[in-house]
Amino acid sequence: MSGRVIVITSGKGGVGKTTTNANIGTALARAGKKVVMIDTDLGLRNLDLLLGLENRIVYTIVDVVEERCKLKQALVKDKKNPNLCLLAAAQTRDKTAVTEDQLKKICEELQKDFDFILVDCPAGIEQGFQNAVAGASEAIVVTTPEMSAVRDADRIIGLLEAKEEIKSYRLLLNRVRPNLIKSNDMMSVEDVVEILSAQLIGIIPEDTGIITSTNKGDPIVNDEKSLAGRAYNNVAKRIIGEEVPFLNLEEDTGVLAKVKKFFSGLVGKEK
Amino acid sequence: MKDIFTGIFSKVFGFFSKAEKQDESAKDVAVNRLRVVLMQDRTNLTPELLEKMRGELIELLSKYVEMDKEALELNFEQEGDQMALMLSIPVLRAKEEDEIEAEENEDDENSEEVDDDTEDETDESEENEDDDEQVSEEKNSNTK
Numbered sequence: 001m002s003g004r005v006i007v008i009t010s011g012k013g014g015v016g017k018t019t020t021n022a023n024i025g026t027a028l029a030r031a032g033k034k035v036v037m038i039d040t041d042l043g044l045r046n047l048d049l050l051l052g053l054e055n056r057i058v059y060t061i062v063d064v065v066e067e068r069c070k071l072k073q074a075l076v077k078d079k080k081n082p083n084l085c086l087l088a089a090a091q092t093r094d095k096t097a098v099t100e101d102q103l104k105k106i107c108e109e110l111q112k113d114f115d116f117i118l119v120d121c122p123a124g125i126e127q128g129f130q131n132a133v134a135g136a137s138e139a140i141v142v143t144t145p146e147m148s149a150v151r152d153a154d155r156i157i158g159l160l161e162a163k164e165e166i167k168s169y170r171l172l173l174n175r176v177r178p179n180l181i182k183s184n185d186m187m188s189v190e191d192v193v194e195i196l197s198a199q200l201i202g203i204i205p206e207d208t209g210i211i212t213s214t215n216k217g218d219p220i221v222n223d224e225k226s227l228a229g230r231a232y233n234n235v236a237k238r239i240i241g242e243e244v245p246f247l248n249l250e251e252d253t254g255v256l257a258k259v260k261k262f263f264s265g266l267v268g269k270e271k
Numbered sequence: 272m273k274d275i276f277t278g279i280f281s282k283v284f285g286f287f288s289k290a291e292k293q294d295e296s297a298k299d300v301a302v303n304r305l306r307v308v309l310m311q312d313r314t315n316l317t318p319e320l321l322e323k324m325r326g327e328l329i330e331l332l333s334k335y336v337e338m339d340k341e342a343l344e345l346n347f348e349q350e351g352d353q354m355a356l357m358l359s360i361p362v363l364r365a366k367e368e369d370e371i372e373a374e375e376n377e378d379d380e381n382s383e384e385v386d387d388d389t390e391d392e393t394d395e396s397e398e399n400e401d402d403d404e405q406v407s408e409e410k411n412s413n414t415k
Contacts, residue, residue, distance in 0.1 A: 147301050147308075154309050184296035191302050195309065 003034075003111040006118055006239070007136035009160075011152030013123030015144045016174040019210060019219075021120040022050040023229070024140075026219040027236030029084035033115040036075060036085040038106070040132040041122040042097055045089035051078060052217020053086055062090035062097045064106065071109055080222070085114075095127050100134035107135025116239075125159060133160070139169035140201060145176060145187040154196055170201035172235065177206045178249040202235035204228050205249045310347035310354060321345060328358065334374055337363045 008021045021037055029035045038061065039047040048054045059074035064087070071087075078084035087106070090097060103119075110117050121132035133139070139160050143153035153171070160166045173189055180186035193200055207228035213220040220229040221236075227247065234244045295303075311317060325345045332338065339361040348357045366374075 147305050150305055151308060151312065154312060158313070181298070184298045187298050187301050187305075191298070195302065195305055 001112060001115070003114040003117050004138060005107045005111065005136045006116065006138045006140060007121050007133050007166075008118060008140045008142060009121035009129065009132065009156055010123065010142040010149070011125060011156040012143075012149045015142050015149050016204070016210075017123070017142050018046050018050055018120055019214065020140070020142050020172060020174065020204075020232070021047060021118050022219045023221045023232035024236050024239065025084060025116075025118050026051075026078075026081065027221040027233045028116050028118075028239065029078070029081045030221065030233075031236060031240060032083065033240070034083050034113065035116045035118065036087060036110050036114045037118045037120060038087045038103075038110075039089040039120045040098070040103065040128065041120060042089045042128070043091065043094050044122065045091050047120050048076075048086060048088050049217060050214055050219065051084075051086060053078065053088075054217075057086075057088045060088045060090040061106070062093050065098050065102045071106065095122070095131065098131055100131050103131050104135040125155065129156075129159070133163060133166065137165055137167050139166050140172050141169055141198065142172045142174055143192065143196075144174050145181070145189070145192055147187075150187070150192055150195060157196060157198060169198070171196060171198040172202045172204065173200065174204045175206045176203055176249060200246075201238050202231060203246050203249065204231045204235075205247075307347060313354070314347075332360060334366075334371060336360070336365050339363060 008017055008024070010017045018039075018041075025035050025037045037047060037051075039045050040061070041047075042062070045060075048057055053076050056076045058076075059069040061074065063069050064071050064074045074087055075085040076088065078086070087110075107117055107119070117135075119132050119136055122128035141153050141156055141160070143149045157169065160169050171193065173192055176189065177186055181188045189200070189203055205227050207220065207226060209220050209223060209226045210228060213223065213226075219232075220226050221232045223229045227249070231247050234247065237244045311321075325343065328345065329338075329340055329343060333340070342361045344357070344359040346357050346359075348355050
């Protein structure tokens, strides 16, 4: 087996890299794939929290690199899904504790046992980014329809294009707000795609469910009713190679839409 | 009935007049600002360099044409993957050949002074055009 190594990156912080990582990883595992997630954000680890695994971490990636444990010992299995593992970042160390070569080696070793290795990249374009990208051959660039996030994504795309190892990258547009786009207050999906001239892999709507799912340590893809969860599931399918149309985000938005839906439901029943 | 019609009329009229009056939407502003800033990021061409280029282009072009210098536009534009530097020059009139020659001679005379303080380079050349030589020389001595 030779798994695919995908780095999830964004440049700007707070656009939803780690949330994306947790959800795509969980969705891929739910689809029967063997998945391992690597948190490379040394000193600022969060992926464990989003997965609800914070209390199970014994060893971290730094322990592996400094040979205090075997790689397999450091992998934390997900509570719900045995296909899903996490290699946590060390919280007490900084970005210099792991080198590009060491990360590359870890990825190569994990490729033997897993279908997908998802690398959660820290914000910024410094060494942390270079490390995270080192072992990957594909990238997902996460951005939001905000100017600063798009600008940073452009910078990241430039850096990715300069890397020979990165064979392909695709854009994930997060926190999309259809109401604001409709009123011309927010850049549309088309605007962002045109500006960055990148291929799109997913459109995720802004969803308050993300907050509650983070609080519970249970990725939103596990909630089949959630629109964001469905959107993330579709991203996972596209990664596997299925052709899935983009969700119509207009549904489920706003009170008015719900009222309309309710009434159209009533009319439907009468007939 | 009449009320309904006037109501519809004012709504329709209101819609059109609104559309006309309305400034650019927040989205359009964002897209345009981003385009400019990304061009600068991608090409490493800073606003200062662009301004310098603008100044030098004005200097060069005004040798041959009389133009509205304030309205000259130098901008990046994107079409698909292609990036282009678009220069829009509002030409008032083309200059006569002897005018061009006269200015070339003038430039030769002034060249030493212009080299002294490069900051005022564009200002001076603009003034050289409008005013006669004596006035511009006075200004030079003032700035020194």
